[in-house]
Amino acid sequence: MNKWLKIGIGVVVVIALGIAAVFYFTSGMVDTADSFFKAVKARDIAKARGYLAEDFKAGTDEKALADFLSRGAILDFKEASWSNRNISGSRGELDGSITTQTGGVIPIKMMFVKEKGNWKIYSIRKPTAGLQSGDASPAAPAKADQVALVKQSMRDFIVSVDGKNMEHFRSTVSTMWQKQHTTEQLNEAFKALMNAGANWSVLNELEPVLAGESTVNKDGVLVVSGYYPTTPRKVHFEQKFIYEGIAWKLLGLNIEVK
Missing domain, CATH: 3.10.450.100 (NTF2-like; domain 1)
Known part of the structure; x- marks a missing residue:
């Protein structure tokens, strides 16, 4: 042969x-x-x-x-x-x-x-039907869905702030974040906000304003930033989400009043 x-x-x-x-x-x-x-x-x-x-x-x-x-x-x-x-x-x-x-x-x-x-x-x-970018990362959800994510995360956060305990909030975030921080650690991280005496529930009645176009970075993290139109100072936020299971779940939250 x-x-x-x-x-x-x-x-x-x-x-x-x-x-x-x-x-x-x-x-x-x-x-x-x-x-x-x-x-x-x-x-x-x-x-x-x-x-x-x-x-x-x-x-x-x-x-x-x-x-x-x-x-x-x-x-x-x-x-x-x-x-x-x-x-x-x-x-x-x-x-x-x-x-x-x-x-x-x-x-x-x-x-x-x-x-x-x-x-x-x-x-x-399941990829979203319609026009997509060439990025291999999961596509960012529509703006209306991003607003819904921000509002739900803030509602869950406010429940815990008002109750001065982050247990409820922690139960709603991504598994990745839960593994990184205990309820006690979150209580310490957000202690100043819980003790500020502010009426955070007013945010539930307002529509958040998103700052620019949100994208998914190379690590698969969706970063959504913006503010709530409160007066005399605005409540600015940055929320990070990661796709877990079948939905975007909160991975990080920063809040600043200025």
């Missing part, structure tokens, strides 16, 4: 073995995804939520999951196809698309972590 033919056959065999290995080691993630979408198709949201990682479940109740699936037409799931599979230790990723009952195709990316020997869904990302 020609030497080059032997080499060619050898290369083909190596490639085939490599592909087979990828499919073998990622089969657990595919099984989890299939089980998740099977539950979604049956409208069994409680069962579908059972395939989520603990961090994902901690910030996503059944209603939030159902709303996300409904908005993205994923509730009409028919079948999934994975064009790219990656695995690194106890983390993995499936990238592909799902087809709906009406024939629509939805690009989707799912990230996984291994918990107690089982693959669990860590996040689900």
